[in-house]
Amino acid sequence: MILIHCPYCDEKRPEIEFVNAGQAHISRPLDPSSQTDEEWEAYLFIRANPRGRHHERWRHTYGCGRFFNAVRDTVSDKFETTYKAGEPRR
Amino acid sequence: MSGFRLETGGRVDRGQTVQFSFDGKSYQGLAGDTLASALLANGVMLFGRSFKYHRPRGVMAAGSEEPNALISVDRGPGRFTPNLRATGVEIYPELKAVSQNRWPSLKADFGAINDRLGMFFPAGFYNKTFMWPRSFWDKVYEPAIRKMAGLGDAPTAEDPDHYAATYAHCDLLIVGAGPAGIDAALGYMDTNKRIILIDEQDELGGGALADPALWPWLERSHKALIDAPNVTILTRTTAFGYYHDNFIGAVQRLTDHLPELGDAPREKLWRIRAGEVVLAQGAIERPLVFDGNDTPGVMLSSAARSFANRYGVAVGKAVVLMASHDSGWHDVFALAKAGVGIAAIIDVRESVDSALMHEAERLGIAVHLNHSVMGVTGRHSVRAVQICNNGDYLGRRIDCDAVLMAGGWTPSVHLWSHSKGSLKWRDDLGAYVPDLPNENVVCVGGCSGDWDFGTGAIIDMLPTPKDQSRIKAFVDFQNDVTAKDIKLAVREGFRSIEHIKRYTTNGMATDQGKTSNLNGLQIASSALNKPVADIGLTSFRPPYTPQTFGALAGHAKGALFQPTRTTNIDSWAQAHGAVFELVAQWRRARYFPKPGEDMHAAVNRECVAVRSSVGIFDASTLGKIEVVGPDAAEFLNRMYTNPWKALEPGRCRYGLLLKEDGFITDDGVSARLAPDRFHLTTTTGGAARVLNMMEDYLQTEWPDLDVWLTSTTEQYAVIALQGPNARKLLEPLVEGIDLSEEAFPHMAIREGMICGIPTRLFRVSFTGELGFEINVPTAYGRALWERLMAQGAQYDVTPYGTEAMHVLRAEKGFIIVGQDTDGTVTPFDAGLDWAVGKKKPDFVGKRSMVRPDIVAPGRKQLVGLLTDDPNVVLEEGAQIVADPKQAVPMTMIGHVTSSYWSQTLGRSIALALVAGGHEMTGATLHIPMPGKTHTAKVSGLVFYDPEGARLHV
């Protein structure tokens, strides 16, 4: 069972306290109505599936409840870093 | 020497005999014996039948690497444990052990015909032979194969034992308490580290238990570790798996060795998080590959030494050693000193260290260098071996009753590999050893390749003049894989060792290749003409040894499998005979049968009561979220399809929640209590999901909004009063709220007191009748319910359950999200476009509502269905077709989502998702069911009181 560092609690906690929330750094368009069908499709459905470094969101659901971002290696399943929502991509 | 028990020696208690049985026959052993040592002491060599060929098998090892001697222990109903290694079963008085995979008896096994036919059962035999005809597989081949091939029988009765589980944390976890593990523990004992030392055996020592010279050291060390307050010792505990971030799973066996079970848990699962791990799992001796190497009495050389020195048992009276490694010589010297008769030493090497030769000579043991065993005489036990010179193959016979194999050593890197540490090949050892770690872990002692057993030759199989295609030289004893099978796999084109493993089954299943991996690799390497290091190694997987399901399940079974959530009113429902159902994790009253009523009768009565007088319903399970803050209305306006900003305090609104893809995900009636405070409700199953979704948007998309979300689901008990007499029932109990139609209209909320309890009183209806939902602090739920029952007696107030609730709402065409929708239904599809704020610039899911596929014709839409035969209640989930005469497979145009008998209407009603359904009103559709195709006409969604007049009274 992986240990995940919650950047809000500033503690490593067991993964059963967390829920994955999909790929990180995908912002909801500020004005969805101005989006073309293709742009909206890309926002809704198109996701990366990298081998290696992957930016993803996690929520400390059974802890502080905060969403945060993480860089995880999809091969080794190791977390490289975690950081607060809103901070720049690492 | 009586039988095979040596006069002296061993760690067994010679003053304490233990009576036990094997296959119904009674034997005597000594306290401290394993089943294997005790049976060997009695001269029993035959322990079981092999997996595929039903060949007679004996004991090959002395520890958990034993592949052959699998037996079952029978402790009564539900306590039948199959596939135990006889080398790990501690005997106790009245132990009842039985052999496996034989019929009618171990000695006369019918299945042994497989062995005679063995030349027809090569690798891949099952895949090739039983492919055709396909229909034969389920009914003929598989049952027959299952009956013939296999391990022990699974128990049929429920397991009466219970199992404990715990989490543990330590700075240092040491796996394996042989000399290397004990040294590691002693080395850190005086630090302030919290240390856990684990060993699978019943006492510490590992290999030292077979070396009496080390016993004084062992005793001193054991005492020091027991006295150290920072060291926890877990014996009879198997570290079975190594997971991420130094998380180790281990099972401690607590009662299997005890004659009386008592109330203690049988086993305990330890989930250990360690700062640092030291693996000291040791090394496993390698068998040699030659014809007949599986005959009972052929075993690992180190095992014979364990049986003699640890248990005081001679494995034979005339023992032959077949060695390719020095360690076997040392074992035989130790055996000779313990009083075991040695017939000969045979070594495949042309020369060995002169010190070994001198010692053999001194002990008077005949030595045959550059020789190999080419055959074994005897079927149920060894009577002799044929050996031959490796050069000219000239042979001779040596009479003996046991053959020891010393093929070198394989570091036990199983847990290291679980942790994803890398391995490197060492030519001098002919083995893979740990290389780079992936966790904070080190390997010490034998499992790191560090041993002082001497040197040896690395060979794939012993030289033999025999026709290779006609001999049975086993590599994987547990899975009955021979050298021939591996060569065949290579001839048939398999190149990857992972493929060879799966084709031949070498190294698979419960054994995980403990004794077979390296021999299999060497043989594949020769056949492929590639160095072993270029072939790689197959993956080791947890568990290291088989563990019980009971230990892994722990307490999580039966009622404790998952939490059951109950409302404050649940105890009343229980006391009044309710029949319950689980909704998400909630236990809800489904209906309240009176004596003699079935569900149908009870639900009909409950529905009629609501429509004619008043019903009472426990709605406490509804999800509730308190939304508070200056931006609360703005936030809800962005989340829900409906407009919220103009909603006045004191009023309610039906909220429809979409996901960003435009599909309905939840709904519920919510109230504005104040400009900055809302009381939201969600579906029972959707509460957590909706809160998570709202938190997601609030935290990550709109962090500028000043809003707080709090789950209040369990803070309120909710009682629904529904029916024309609801107001009359309620009025005398309420203070501070005018209940009149004018002062308190439909879809409004008021705060006040009821029976002296503060309440948020909703005027809402999920039945189409005049209705109220009374929210009070949870602890008052049952008390208020009982007051309402007493007050309502004059109206014959009727408790109703979820089934009547479903019928009543379906009569009104109210949807249940997740039943009438399936994650691909839009508000328009569900006939809920009225709930979408057309003028709102944005809300979650709005942009998707104009996606091409969402506006395309032919989408499945929610409609009513009225069967032509009003007595037919369609099955929910039934498929719908337009033309029942079309060829099979028919084109399905939709399915029934809700279907009930409506006592109020005197007929059945149904809701259905049908392609283009909104344009089909009045059309006849067909619902093919087994035996009959039903017909139904498409209707609107509302079957009862379409004007809604009954709400406004």
Ligand SMILES: [Zn+2]
């Ligand atoms: Zn946290």
